Amino acid sequence: MRVKLEEILLKHSLLIHNNGAPTYRSGSIATAPDVTVTKRIMQYGNISWTTTDDDLRSPHDVIVIEVDNKVQDTKREVIDWHKFD
Numbered sequence: 001m002r003v004k005l006e007e008i009l010l011k012h013s014l015l016i017h018n019n020g021a022p023t024y025r026s027g028s029i030a031t032a033p034d035v036t037v038t039k040r041i042m043q044y045g046n047i048s049w050t051t052t053d054d055d056l057r058s059p060h061d062v063i064v065i066e067v068d069n070k071v072q073d074t075k076r077e078v079i080d081w082h083k084f085d
Helices: 002-011
Strands: 024-026 029-031 045-052 062-069
Antiparallel strands (some): 024 029
């Protein structure tokens, strides 16, 4: 399965965000079967990937992806419409 996943990632230029943390827990078993992939999301800023153990009544942990937006420097023309005429 790893080879197939790797082929898909390379073919579509996808990026894996997982950091190795388990995403599935059942009893004493903790594994990481869930893979988070994106394409071209890095253009929007720094990406952080974490899990939380919120009780969703599921053995899967919640995956949280945060995007730290880049602030673009843009010039804007402001028109004072009351003085425009």
